[in-house]
Amino acid sequence: xxxxxxxxxxxxxxxxxxxxxxxxxxxxxxxxxxxxxxxxxxxxxxxxxxxxxxxxxxxxxxxxxxxxxxxxxxxxxxxxxxxxxxxxxxxxxxxxxxxxxxxxxxxxxxxxxxxxxxxxxxxxxxxxxxxxxxxxxxxxxxxxxxxxxxxxxxxxxxxxxxxxxxxxxxxxxxxxxxxxxxxxxxxxxxxxxxxxxxxxxxxxxxxxxxxxxxxxxxxxxxxxxxxxxxxxxxxxxxxxxxxxxxxxxxxxxxxxxxxxxxxxxxxxxxxxxxxxxxxxxxxxxxxxxxxxxxxxxxxxxxxxxxxxxxxxxxxxxxxxxxxxxxxxxxxxxxxxxxxxxxxxxxxxxxxxxxxxxxxxxxxxxxxxxxxxxxxxxxxxxxxxxxxxxxxxxxxxxxxxxxxxxxxxxxxxxxxxxxxxxxxxxxxxxxxxxxxxxxxxxxxxxxxxxxxxxxxxxxxxxx
Numbered sequence: 001x002x003x004x005x006x007x008x009x010x011x012x013x014x015x016x017x018x019x020x021x022x023x024x025x026x027x028x029x030x031x032x033x034x035x036x037x038x039x040x041x042x043x044x045x046x047x048x049x050x051x052x053x054x055x056x057x058x059x060x061x062x063x064x065x066x067x068x069x070x071x072x073x074x075x076x077x078x079x080x081x082x083x084x085x086x087x088x089x090x091x092x093x094x095x096x097x098x099x100x101x102x103x104x105x106x107x108x109x110x111x112x113x114x115x116x117x118x119x120x121x122x123x124x125x126x127x128x129x130x131x132x133x134x135x136x137x138x139x140x141x142x143x144x145x146x147x148x149x150x151x152x153x154x155x156x157x158x159x160x161x162x163x164x165x166x167x168x169x170x171x172x173x174x175x176x177x178x179x180x181x182x183x184x185x186x187x188x189x190x191x192x193x194x195x196x197x198x199x200x201x202x203x204x205x206x207x208x209x210x211x212x213x214x215x216x217x218x219x220x221x222x223x224x225x226x227x228x229x230x231x232x233x234x235x236x237x238x239x240x241x242x243x244x245x246x247x248x249x250x251x252x253x254x255x256x257x258x259x260x261x262x263x264x265x266x267x268x269x270x271x272x273x274x275x276x277x278x279x280x281x282x283x284x285x286x287x288x289x290x291x292x293x294x295x296x297x298x299x300x301x302x303x304x305x306x307x308x309x310x311x312x313x314x315x316x317x318x319x320x321x322x323x324x325x326x327x328x329x330x331x332x333x334x335x336x337x338x339x340x341x342x343x344x345x346x347x348x349x350x351x352x353x354x355x356x357x358x359x360x361x362x363x364x365x366x367x368x369x370x371x372x373x374x375x376x377x378x379x380x381x382x383x384x385x386x387x388x389x390x391x392x393x394x395x396x397x398x399x400x401x402x403x404x405x406x407x408x409x410x411x412x413x414x415x416x417x418x419x420x421x422x423x424x425x426x427x428x429x430x431x432x433x434x435x436x437x438x439x440x441x442x443x444x445x446x447x448x449x450x451x452x453x454x455x456x457x458x459x460x461x462x
């Protein structure tokens with residue numbers, strides 16, 4: 001058993017961690033242009049129960065870059081797929097120690113393992129922050145992956161920036177901003193999809209089709225890279241941004257350009273709405289601390305790729321108002337999707353066919369951002385519907401937001417909370433505190449715009 005000395009949970013984790021190992025790496029050709037890598041994973045829980053799954057990575061779209069980008073960037077892609085498969089295979093409701101956090105001790109065979117092993121503590125800390133779990137990865141040996149030849153292509157020549165592209169409103173704005181402001185540039189849109197969650201791929205494809213009419217020859221992409229687990233028991237998917245970045249890293253390394261993470265600062269920072277939403281219960285997929293740790297790992301691996309989020313100190317509404325071609329963005333924004341619970345139509349009480357649930361925080365940030373604009377987004381729940389369901393899970397985010405808006409928060413209070421979230425080393429803490437203040441103002445304006453006397457009275461605003 002590996003020593004877990006120095007881990008966040010120490011002695012407790014030593015006895016409670018789920019044991020996981022990678023097994024065989026195999027490739028299988030499904031059709032022309034669709035070759036997939038299967039990375040076997042075996043699990044043993046604390047009771048000795050065993051099960052197995054696989055991490056699946058579609059190789060063929062990435063094969064063009066093999067031997068054209070640093071090989072370690074491909075190992076990071078495989079690592080991200082392994083982490084994602086573990087994340088999705090282990091149900092938090094069954095295996096968490098506190099209602100959320102799980103404990104993983106993972107032996108990994110992977111190409112370039114000798115480069116990753118000295119960074120294991122940094123990688124574990126990054127993943128623990130990202131997913132809210134306790135990770136103890138150990139890189140124990142080599143693995144080989146066979147690539148088929150990819151026919152020569154000029155499609156990826158001349159790329160000047162790589163953007164993460166999820167199909168949401170922020171990635172839409174990020175793409176429009178770059179293509180509008182850089183008429184001689186060429187943007188690569190990096191995306192992946194999970195076959196058990198097909199919605200984002202459809203969003204991405206619709207938007208790219210529209211881009212091809214407005215920005216012909218100004219961007220390129222490849223079919224969204226299939227990265228999925230063979231077993232899907234957990235839907236929180238906190239590790240997905242690691243995969244986005246790993247795909248982007250390969251392309252940016254090939255092109256010698258930077259990676260942009262287009263995400264509004266309110267969502268990136270994800271300031272906790274309540275004390276119960278601190279730490280592990282707070283989504284951190286594009287958090288400044290996560291991106292900082294990811295950059296540091298790349299630097300240690302000799303990968304000098306710039307990664308930035310130019311919107312990290314903007315609210316979502318500020319992204320909308322400052323969009324380089326706002327008229328075009330508003331024309332197509334309904335084709336994007338920001339909802340975190342888009343498939344839960346059974347909880348959309350006002351509109352069962354809505355594109356957005358209307359009760360998750362991503363929906364509320366989107367609705368707040370579009371106040372005063374022509375917004376064709378459909379939402380499954382009105383605020384009063386949620387208010388009437390106080391005490392039910394569907395209304396948890398809504399009431400957490402209301403309690404957040406009722407608080408009398410000073411900037412010192414906000415900075416104290418940001419330090420608790422791991423941002424003590426950031427010199428620009430005041431600017432992040434100002435972002436939280438403006439986020440509160442934006443959400444408050446949304447509630448006032450709804451103009452419901454019952455809710456305004458609850459907040460003490462009537």
